[in-house]
Amino acid sequence: MNQKLGNQTVRFATSPYIISRASVVGTKEGEGPLKDTFDMIVSDDKMGQVSWDLAEGAFQKTAVEIALKKAGLGNNDIEYILSGDLQNQCAATHYGLRETNIPFLGLYGACSTMVESLSVGSMIICGGYAERVVCLTSSHFCSAEKQYRNPLEYGGQRTPTAQWTATASGAAILAKEGIGPRITHITTGKIVDKGITDVSNMGAAMAPAALDTITAHFKDTGRTPEDYDLILTGDLGVTGSEILCELIKKDGYDIEKKHNDCGKMLYNIESQDVHAGGSGCGCCASVLCGHILTELEKGNYKNILVAATGALMNPLTVLQGESIPTISHAIAITI
Amino acid sequence: MNQKLGNQTVRFATSPYIISRASVVGTKEGEGPLKDTFDMIVSDDKMGQVSWDLAEGAFQKTAVEIALKKAGLGNNDIEYILSGDLQNQCAATHYGLRETNIPFLGLYGACSTMVESLSVGSMIICGGYAERVVCLTSSHFCSAEKQYRNPLEYGGQRTPTAQWTATASGAAILAKEGIGPRITHITTGKIVDKGITDVSNMGAAMAPAALDTITAHFKDTGRTPEDYDLILTGDLGVTGSEILCELIKKDGYDIEKKHNDCGKMLYNIESQDVHAGGSGCGCCASVLCGHILTELEKGNYKNILVAATGALMNPLTVLQGESIPTISHAIAITI
Numbered sequence: 001m002n003q004k005l006g007n008q009t010v011r012f013a014t015s016p017y018i019i020s021r022a023s024v025v026g027t028k029e030g031e032g033p034l035k036d037t038f039d040m041i042v043s044d045d046k047m048g049q050v051s052w053d054l055a056e057g058a059f060q061k062t063a064v065e066i067a068l069k070k071a072g073l074g075n076n077d078i079e080y081i082l083s084g085d086l087q088n089q090c091a092a093t094h095y096g097l098r099e100t101n102i103p104f105l106g107l108y109g110a111c112s113t114m115v116e117s118l119s120v121g122s123m124i125i126c127g128g129y130a131e132r133v134v135c136l137t138s139s140h141f142c143s144a145e146k147q148y149r150n151p152l153e154y155g156g157q158r159t160p161t162a163q164w165t166a167t168a169s170g171a172a173i174l175a176k177e178g179i180g181p182r183i184t185h186i187t188t189g190k191i192v193d194k195g196i197t198d199v200s201n202m203g204a205a206m207a208p209a210a211l212d213t214i215t216a217h218f219k220d221t222g223r224t225p226e227d228y229d230l231i232l233t234g235d236l237g238v239t240g241s242e243i244l245c246e247l248i249k250k251d252g253y254d255i256e257k258k259h260n261d262c263g264k265m266l267y268n269i270e271s272q273d274v275h276a277g278g279s280g281c282g283c284c285a286s287v288l289c290g291h292i293l294t295e296l297e298k299g300n301y302k303n304i305l306v307a308a309t310g311a312l313m314n315p316l317t318v319l320q321g322e323s324i325p326t327i328s329h330a331i332a333i334t335i
Numbered sequence: 336m337n338q339k340l341g342n343q344t345v346r347f348a349t350s351p352y353i354i355s356r357a358s359v360v361g362t363k364e365g366e367g368p369l370k371d372t373f374d375m376i377v378s379d380d381k382m383g384q385v386s387w388d389l390a391e392g393a394f395q396k397t398a399v400e401i402a403l404k405k406a407g408l409g410n411n412d413i414e415y416i417l418s419g420d421l422q423n424q425c426a427a428t429h430y431g432l433r434e435t436n437i438p439f440l441g442l443y444g445a446c447s448t449m450v451e452s453l454s455v456g457s458m459i460i461c462g463g464y465a466e467r468v469v470c471l472t473s474s475h476f477c478s479a480e481k482q483y484r485n486p487l488e489y490g491g492q493r494t495p496t497a498q499w500t501a502t503a504s505g506a507a508i509l510a511k512e513g514i515g516p517r518i519t520h521i522t523t524g525k526i527v528d529k530g531i532t533d534v535s536n537m538g539a540a541m542a543p544a545a546l547d548t549i550t551a552h553f554k555d556t557g558r559t560p561e562d563y564d565l566i567l568t569g570d571l572g573v574t575g576s577e578i579l580c581e582l583i584k585k586d587g588y589d590i591e592k593k594h595n596d597c598g599k600m601l602y603n604i605e606s607q608d609v610h611a612g613g614s615g616c617g618c619c620a621s622v623l624c625g626h627i628l629t630e631l632e633k634g635n636y637k638n639i640l641v642a643a644t645g646a647l648m649n650p651l652t653v654l655q656g657e658s659i660p661t662i663s664h665a666i667a668i669t670i
Contacts, residue, residue, distance in 0.1 A: 002463045004414070008438050010464050051655050079339070080523065087649065088423040090443045094526060094647035094660040103343050103523035104662060105451065106647070108425045108441040116440065120455065127462025128337045129345050188415065188438035191429060312441070314424035320386050325429045327439060 002126055006220030008213070009187045015334070016125040019132075019178035020071035021289040024063045026141070026167030029278075029286065032267045037290035039066045045142065045167055053087060056140035057096025059169035059282070060085075063289075064100065064134055067171040075100055078173070079130035082117040084108045085138050085281055086165075088147065092138055102134070110310030111206075111235050112189070113137040114170060114285040115329040119186040121174045122331070131176050138169035139280025148199070148315055161201040163237045163263055163279035164272075170285025172293075181296045185332040187217040191312065193325040199311075199318050203240020203263075203276055206309040209326040210236060210244050214307050215251045217330050225255045229301040232292065234284035234308030234328070235263035237277030262287035284308045296335045303334045337461055341555030343548070344522045350669070351460040354467075354513035355406035356624040359398045361476070361502030364613075364621065367602045372625035374401045380477065380502055388422060391475035391504075392431025394617070395420075398506035398624075399435065399469055406508055410435055413508070414465035417452040419443045420473050420616055421500075423482065427473055437469070445645030446541075446570050447524070448472040449505060449620040450664040454521040456509045457666070466511050473504035474615025483534070483650055496536040498572045498598055498614035499607075505620025507628075516631045520667040522552040526647065528660040534646075534653050538575025538598075538611055541644035544661040545571060546582045549642050552665050553588060560590045564636040567627065569619035569643030569663070570598035572612030597622035619643045631670045638669045 003011045022039045030041030040062065047058035060083065068074060081100060084107040085092040097104060109116035117135035124130050142152060144165040150156040174183070192212050196205035210233050218224060225231060236244055241261045248255055262284045263277035288306060295301050307330040313322065338346045357374045365376030375397065382393035395418065403409060416435060419442040420427040432439060444451035452470035459465050477487060479500040485491040509518070527547050531540035545568050553559060560566060571579055576596045583590055597619045598612035623641060630636050642665040648657065 004464060007414075053652060053655070054657070079342075084441075084443055086424070088651065089421070089445065089647065089649035091647070091649045091652050095652065095657065098526040098528050098660045101525055104526050105455065105523065106419075106443040106662075108419055108443040110424065120440065123462055123464055124458060127458050127464070129339060129458055129462070188440065190436055191433040191439050193433050312424065312426070312429035314422065314426045316423065317388060317426050317430065320388065322389070322430065325433045327441075 008216045009185055009220035011185050012122060012126040014126060015182035015184045016122050016174045016176060017178040017180045017182050018172050018293060019175045019180045020067045021172040021293055022063045022066035023170045023286040023290040024059050025286050029166055029168050029266060034266060034291045037294050052140055052142035053091055054095055056092035056138050056143050060093060060096035060136060060138045063136055063169040063171035067173050071173055075102055078102050078132050078134050080105060080124055080133040082107055082121050083136045084113045086144055109327060110312055111279060111281050112308040112310030112327055112329050113281045114288060115306055115308035115331055118183060118331055119188060119329055122183045122186055125174050125176050133174050134171055135174060136169060136171035137281040137285045139165050139282035141165045141167045144280055158275055159200040160275055161239045162275045163202055163277050164274035165280035166266055166278045166283040168282030168286035170289035172289055181293055181333050181335050183331050184334050185221060187213055187330040189213040189327045189329045191325050191327055193323055195323045197323050202279060202311050203237040204243055205311055205324040206326045207236055207240040207243035209328040210307050210309050211247045213328040213330050218253060225253055225258050228258055228303050228305045230260060230304040231255050231258045232304060232306045233261045235279040236261050236309060237263040239276045305330055305332050343551045344520055344555035346520050347457060347461040350517035350519045351457050351509045351511060352513040352515045352517050353507050353628060354510045354515045355402045356507040356628055357398045357401035358505045358621040358625040359394050360621050364501055364503050364601060369601060369626045372629050387475055387477035388426055389430055391427035391473050391478050394504035395428060395431035395471060395473045398471055398504040402506040402508050410437055413437050413467050413469050415440060415459055415468040417442055417456050418471045419448045421479055445647055446614060446616050447643040447645030447662055447664050448616045449623060450641060450643035450666055453518060453666055454523060454664055457518045457521055460509050460511050468509050469506055470509060471504060471506035472616040472620045474500050474617035476500045476502045479615060493610055494535040495610055496574045497610045498537055498612050499609035500615035501601055501613045501618035503617030503621035505624035507624055516628055516668050516670050518666050519669050520556060522548055522665040524548040524662045524664045526660050526662055528658055530658045532658050537614060537646050538572040539578055540646050540659040541661045542571055542575040542578035544663040545579050545642050545644050548663040548665050550586050560588055560593050563593055563638050563640045565595060565639040566590050566593045567639060567641045568596045570614040571596050571644060572598040574611045640665055640667050
């Protein structure tokens with residue numbers, strides 16, 4: 001039987017397998033330190049589309065196609081596809097996946113979407129509702145920048161705490177049976193809002209959500225940082241990572257030696273001029289589906305905790321003076 | 336065991352109960368034919384907030400509070416809350432629910448969100464992951480109109496096929512055990528895009544999605560329209576309902592005598608000047624959580640099929656000349 005632990009965590013009776021995964025990234029991401037771990041680095045960030053908005057959808061479409069091909073599967077072998085993105089009304093997802101002909105569940109978790117998708121996907125597999133599902137998400141620097149901040153042509157100056165939205169998509173196929181890393185636990189986050197209003201400091205806004213979910217995970221499971229080889233956050237970046245490691249000490253957990261962050265890993269932070277690091281749904285998705293799962297498969301990690309974080313405001317609510325609600329969802333993966 | 340039927344349908348081993356529900360609607364909705372079935376008709380559509388955006392969140396917050404109160408439950412009794420809305424980045428949901436302290440899963444299904452939420456909520460209950468979850472959504476005429484179309488002050492003329500976005504929220508508490516109508520089946524929709532580009536004719540855009548999901552439900556389950564007392568669509572309105580009833584005849588199903596549509600029921604269509612009827616996530620949510628579940632509890636219906644429909648574009652993609660992807664999710668409810 002699937003088992004509820006504490007208030008927020010589920011331990012699966014039979015952990016689903018990540019049988020295949022793919023990451024498709026843009027040119028800048030393909031020049032970063034993880035370049036050898038991606039399935040495709042595109043030469044045209046516009047993917048041959050007429051708009052950045054549709055280009056982002058094409059990243060999702062391509063990631064799904066590669067993940068399926070690597071597993072020797074077709075669209076008919078997939079029972080549900082779960083995705084969402086940062087565009088208004090998640091348009092990248094809907095245009096990117098409209099020809100898949102797979103039952104679709106749309107999610108919105110901002111940059112936590114990859115883990116939300118894997119969480120709900122795991123529930124679907126372990127509830128006996130499907131043999132195989134695809135979980136994915138994406139972001140695109142150009143579609144995000146014009147929507148959330150300024151037109152690209154404006155060339156606005158970015159603050160030191162600002163992060164760089166990744167142009168990337170990551171897709172993972174979860175299956176009841178197969179070979180690959182397994183999702184053993186999910187810890188679903190609550191909305192956390194500590195009053196941060198600076199949209200150029202997402203790390204500070206989201207760190208308390210990661211704190212809330214990671215400590216809940218430890219409390220619910222009785223585990224400690226010692227049980228993991230890696231505690232990976234989604235995209236807190238440099239600023240948010242420091243805040244998280246500092247704050248969680250007050251709860252009695254020292255994660256500094258185990259912690260890393262997708263936003264710190266995707267780029268050469270100094271030479272690629274990304275300020276506090278990477279962000280966007282595609283950051284966690286591509287780092288997880290590229291580098292991290294590769295390391296698990298190689299045996300370099302045995303047990304990891306992945307806590308993706310998302311900022312749940314929109315540009316309008318912030319202009320209206322509201323603070324930034326955030327969330328973090330976590331999954332434990334073992335090989 | 337939960338059972339997969341055909342490609343898109345799940346039959347639950349033990350159907351979850353809708354143990355409580357609440358609907359909170361605006362002044363115009365409170366003057367319509369269903370006014371006696373709502374839990375609250377507000378006198379101030381702004382709910383005392385500084386913006387329409389936050390007002391919509393307050394509708395969600397209030398709907399949850401009333402649904403919990405009617406069941407004699409508190410926030411601590413709820414293990415997951417599932418919601419989404421039409422605002423960019425689902426802001427109404429995040430601001431409305433940020434103080435609930437309940438593990439949150441964000442969904443985006445446009446006007447299909449109420450049924451998507453009940454579908455995923457049912458999977459969570461029947462997968463053994465929770466005893467009780469809250470499923471909800473909302474829409475607000477004023478937040479939707481300025482975001483999707485024109486500033487309210489502009490007073491733009493609406494076309495005859497246009498629908499009126501409902502100012503409303505509906506919330507339902509699903510539980511493993513209890514008393515109330517039960518969700519026996521869910522049929523998850525695929526993204527359908529038949530090339531419609533007129534955003535003032537959502538009914539025509541969404542009717543093919545309803546067709547796709549309802550026929551899938553019949554094929555997967557072996558059921559026919561005769562098995563239901565009511566086949567309810569989300570908000571196809573007058574135009575979309577006619578198209579659906581016409582198209583589905585070609586698949587061999589005559590649903591005309593069984594069909595109704597939340598968008599046709601919420602308002603006095605002629606005297607309230609809503610053109611083709613109601614729409615918005617809150618339309619299906621408030622009609623279902625108000626009138627429809629009341630009729631089930633009274634025994635006036637025994638078995639119903641609810642297929643909510645959503646249009647998955649955003650204003651930008653349509654301006655870029657793209658057509659409108661749509662989706663419909665269905666649930667079967669019995670008393």
